[in-house]
Amino acid sequence: MLDRVASVLRLIGKHVNQGIWRLGFASRFLLMTLLYSGTAFRRFGLTIRQIYFSGVQSLIIILVSGLFVGMVLGLQGFDTLERYGSEEALGVLVALSLVRELGPVVAGLLFASRAGSAITAEIGLMKATEQLTAMEMMAVNPIARVVAPRFWAGVTSMPILAAMFSAMGIFGGYLVGVVLIGVDEGSFWSQMQASVDFRQDILNGVIKSIVFGVAVSLIAVFEGYDADPTAEGVSGATTRTVVISSLAILGLDFILTAFMFRGF
Amino acid sequence: MSSEPLVKLTGLNFAYDRRPVLTGINLEVPRGKVVAIMGGSGCGKTTLLRLIGGQIKPQSGSVRVDGKMVPDLDADDLYRLRRRMGMLFQFGALFTDMSVFDNVAFQMREHTDLPEDLIHDLVLMKLNAVGLRGAHHLMPSELSGGMARRVALARAIALDPMLMLYDEPFAGLDPISLGVVGQLIRKLNDALGASSVVVTHDVQESLLIVDYIYFVSEGKVVAEGTPAEIRASRDPWVHQFVWAEADGPVPFHYAAAPYMQEMMDAGHA
Numbered sequence: 011m012l013d014r015v016a017s018v019l020r021l022i023g024k025h026v027n028q029g030i031w032r033l034g035f036a037s038r039f040l041l042m043t044l045l046y047s048g049t050a051f052r053r054f055g056l057t058i059r060q061i062y063f064s065g066v067q068s069l070i071i072i073l074v075s076g077l078f079v080g081m082v083l084g085l086q087g088f089d090t091l092e093r094y095g096s097e098e099a100l101g102v103l104v105a106l107s108l109v110r111e112l113g114p115v116v117a118g119l120l121f122a123s124r125a126g127s128a129i130t131a132e133i134g135l136m137k138a139t140e141q142l143t144a145m146e147m148m149a150v151n152p153i154a155r156v157v158a159p160r161f162w163a164g165v166t167s168m169p170i171l172a173a174m175f176s177a178m179g180i181f182g183g184y185l186v187g188v189v190l191i192g193v194d195e196g197s198f199w200s201q202m203q204a205s206v207d208f209r210q211d212i213l214n215g216v217i218k219s220i221v222f223g224v225a226v227s228l229i230a231v232f233e234g235y236d237a238d239p240t241a242e243g244v245s246g247a248t249t250r251t252v253v254i255s256s257l258a259i260l261g262l263d264f265i266l267t268a269f270m271f272r273g274f
Numbered sequence: 275m276s277s278e279p280l281v282k283l284t285g286l287n288f289a290y291d292r293r294p295v296l297t298g299i300n301l302e303v304p305r306g307k308v309v310a311i312m313g314g315s316g317c318g319k320t321t322l323l324r325l326i327g328g329q330i331k332p333q334s335g336s337v338r339v340d341g342k343m344v345p346d347l348d349a350d351d352l353y354r355l356r357r358r359m360g361m362l363f364q365f366g367a368l369f370t371d372m373s374v375f376d377n378v379a380f381q382m383r384e385h386t387d388l389p390e391d392l393i394h395d396l397v398l399m400k401l402n403a404v405g406l407r408g409a410h411h412l413m414p415s416e417l418s419g420g421m422a423r424r425v426a427l428a429r430a431i432a433l434d435p436m437l438m439l440y441d442e443p444f445a446g447l448d449p450i451s452l453g454v455v456g457q458l459i460r461k462l463n464d465a466l467g468a469s470s471v472v473v474t475h476d477v478q479e480s481l482l483i484v485d486y487i488y489f490v491s492e493g494k495v496v497a498e499g500t501p502a503e504i505r506a507s508r509d510p511w512v513h514q515f516v517w518a519e520a521d522g523p524v525p526f527h528y529a530a531a532p533y534m535q536e537m538m539d540a541g542h543a
Contacts, residue, residue, distance in 0.1 A: 139367060140364075143367065144367035148381050150385075
């Protein structure tokens, strides 16, 4: 019995220890990435190319999801607001839900599963096929040449994608609320304009999406670079990127919301 | 040209964690020569290449390349030295998101300010040297194993290195590609005035093209000599390896407990 308890404690200790080690490695990796980011800016073409792969190619999923989320918000919002006779506030509800929360969070989750997983798989496979070692042997630093452009592309793309998600969502809410259900168009837009504050709502939403962009991009490049150079290792790393990124987005969202909107 | 060997390893010891991989290695690569390091799989050959390239550091002993102590170099000096080295990886390690042309042009674009039209001509010259000028527009996924190895060779010689490192250049090639790659290693070495280290277990092909051979077994140099000396060697280890004999001093079995004891233990478990 005592043996079993000891082995469980040992196992927990081992996992906690490993977690702290990895966190340390990831922090050091972030520092290295920042330190070697010169190339990503000096040769901006490298970063633009990655913005195309992770940002532009995520557009379809972001725009379509945004549209549907907005349409659902329109339906659900109308159903609730109607009970209190305040259907005109639908525009405010849709816009605030999107720019404060759903835009950054859902776009972040989609970005993690669409672009984050692809970045991890690509870097992991480059490692498994010795491409990163080959680069090092050619006196080219893989963190500067491969990691930093992908990291900055993710950080740049994320807020733009979140903004497009929110814009598309508001359009979806408009389609359902105004065009289909018949909420007054003037009230829909004017109340939205009056109630959505640029600093409090939009800017905070943008800050959230930048933080999520940093988190997802760092997790994606780190997991790829740290992957075991085997088929199993790369598949595990890809899964970890999606799982850890999603949890990080939701956890960070709570912390940021607490500071931004409750003023803790 | 200095008469000092280009690569000199002295009293080299290396271990992964606490498992010794190389012990007391002494090895030299004279300038202008092609030297082979041979041995069975897992004997520490590739580790030797990684030590020469500065990817890992030995626990003790020295690794000297062109007079410089590789383990003591800082990152900038190591990269400066690596610009004068070329390495051919076992499976080519071509960048899969770039065409053959861009792979060969990679180092020229990264390390030089050459105009693009000059890079174009240089890349085609390098590809012509390996017989693949016509394949410059292909992607790595469209190449056969032998072609990929030759493109990787063209990429490795892009900046006319003083030292070429080959990691199992013959592995998995058909007999024709094998002969082609072998001849290329020799010709390119002589044309570039470079020196080469070829890590391989392909005895017959290597004996045709190299100047000197080191045999490594269980982390130690067990024999060395010119191809003629190796062919004539009566050393049982060398004889078994060169003539690919199943019986000899190289054990077939991985170290294990006595067979009977293990069976009996399993029976009682």
